[in-house]
Each structure stands twice: as structure tokens, then as C-alpha cells.
Amino acid sequence: MPIATGVDLHIHSSASDGKLAPEDIVDLAAQKSLRSIALCDHDTMAGIDRARRRGEQIGVEVLTGVEFGVNLDISKPADEYTGYRIAPGEIHLLGYGMRLTDQLRGLLAQVRTSRKQRITRMLELLNREGVEISRRDVRSSMGESKVYGRPHVADALVTLGYCKTRSEAFRKYLSPGNSAYVPRKKISLERVVEVIHASGGISVFAHPGCSGDIHPLFFEAMDRGVDGVEVVHQDHSFKIVNRLIRFARKNDRLCTGGSDFHGRTSDPSLGDITVPYQWLEDLKSQIC
Helix, strand or coil: CCCCCEEEEEECCCCCCCCCCHHHHHHHHHHCCEEEEEEEEECCCCCHHHHHHHHHHHCCEEEEEEEEEEECCCCCCHHHHCCCCCCCCEEEEEEECCCCCHHHHHHHHHHHHHHHHHHHHHHHHHHHCCCCCCHHHHHHHHCCCCCCCHHHHHHHHHHCCCCCCHHHHHHHHHCCCCCCCCCCCCCEHHHHHHHHHHCCCEEEECCCCCCCCCCCCHHHHHCCCCCEEEEECCCCCHHHHHHHHHHHHHCCCEEEECCCECCCCCCCCCCCCCCCHHHHHHHHHHCC
8 A cells, every 4th residue: 555645634524514424534535545634524523533533443644623604794795705605704614623622512512503493494495485395305315414504405405306416406595695595693703713722723714715716704814813724625726725825824824725525426536635744733733
């Protein structure tokens, strides 16, 4: 087997909206000669222990991670958010290296409850349009995940024949401005960063260049205590990567990156997008 060298710091498993179980993610990482990975499921750490145990068995380092959706006060016109699948004022934040403190456990539980309420409202709106979809249909699309999300609703719409693909479901119903879109319950950036830091972790702005340009709230978020930036991502152009690296170096911010792998057929293969091990070393040196 080749010497493992690669690092991927943004991977999702079936504990949230990924397709593969945490153990299977680690097995695939070993096959792809990845040395280290970070499991960053949405609003849950449920897959971390399973992934870490498997990693210890086969020699893959697994770093704790979580991806949060957070809000900032909107300081830019809404039309500047064209191209984003998330609402104006919302960004995604990666937390790395946290201990599961009572404070973090409480925050995650609150967010998961809010997610469930949000999906219930989305189903009500779909039913009003004559789309016959139930909570049971969504549960069937979730597998072992306990974290409700829009992708699960989209998958249920595909299974029920209302859409041909997940992307069509988002375009037709579930993206901001569409008939069944429901905004997240707002959780402030400051609170999430505070909890991450209190739990010994590091906060990183996730995929700030997904629309082809830097997110309108990127610089504002970095001014509010975010520790690093996800430089490398499947949706980042070379131009965006270079801009983000320059920013990080100039402003003494950590650099991370990864594939944002979910196991979908549209995703890059695990191992196709990696970052230098030194970036992981730098990250770990800042974790309390």
C-alpha cells in the first residue's frame, strides 16, 4: 500500500447528510492513501467516535469536526447573494477539535430541534401546493441520520417522483425565494464561536467562495473572531484559492481545506482534493 500522505479536513458521513457510514469513510480514506481526515457532519458529533475507533485500527488519523449554519447581521444588499443556496446573512462555520462539553452538547441539541421544526414547516408548505410528502417519507430518506436537513426532503421528493434529481428539488422548492423554503432559526456567529472556543476548538469559515466570488460577509465574519478560512474546496477556483491564501497569510489566519465529500455521484472522489499536512499541524497547535 502506498505511504499515506493526504489530508482532507471536510467530510460528511451518514451521521448527517452523507451517504457512507463513518467507518466506511475511514476505510475509503485508507484506500485513497489519506493520512488524516476530519469528519464534519452538520450539527452533530454522532459519527466521530465510530470513525476514530476505525481509524485507530487501520492507521488513519480522525480529527473532530462539526459544520454549523450561523447568522450575521446583514450588512449587504440581498441581491449581492445571488448564486448562494443559503439565505442572506447565513454562513457555514466549521469547528475543529472540540471536546463534547455541556455547552456544546446543549447547542447541538438546540440546533437539531430547530432543524426538525424547520422541516415540519417545509412539509406543510409542500402539502399546500399539492405535493403529498410526509415526515415518514423524509425519515425513509435519512438512513441512520438523526439530523434533519433539506437534502433529505429533496431525496424524498425524488423518490416520490416530484423531481428527477436533488438539484431540481432545490431549484424548484427548497432554495431561498422558492415556495417551500423556510429560513433557519437564527443562531449568531458570536455564540457559536464562543462555544467552539470554550470547548477547546478552532472556528473556520467554510467554503467562502462557493458562488464564484468571496462571500459578501466573509471579511465581516473574520473580524468577529473566526480563526481560519477553508481555502481549498471543490467549488473554489484557483483564483479564489490564491486570494484566500493571501488573506490568511496577511491576517495571521489558519488555512484548511477539503473535498466536502458526501458520497454523491456528483462529488469528487475522496482523495482527489487534499491539503498539506502542515496545515493540519498548524490547526492542531491552536486546539486547546
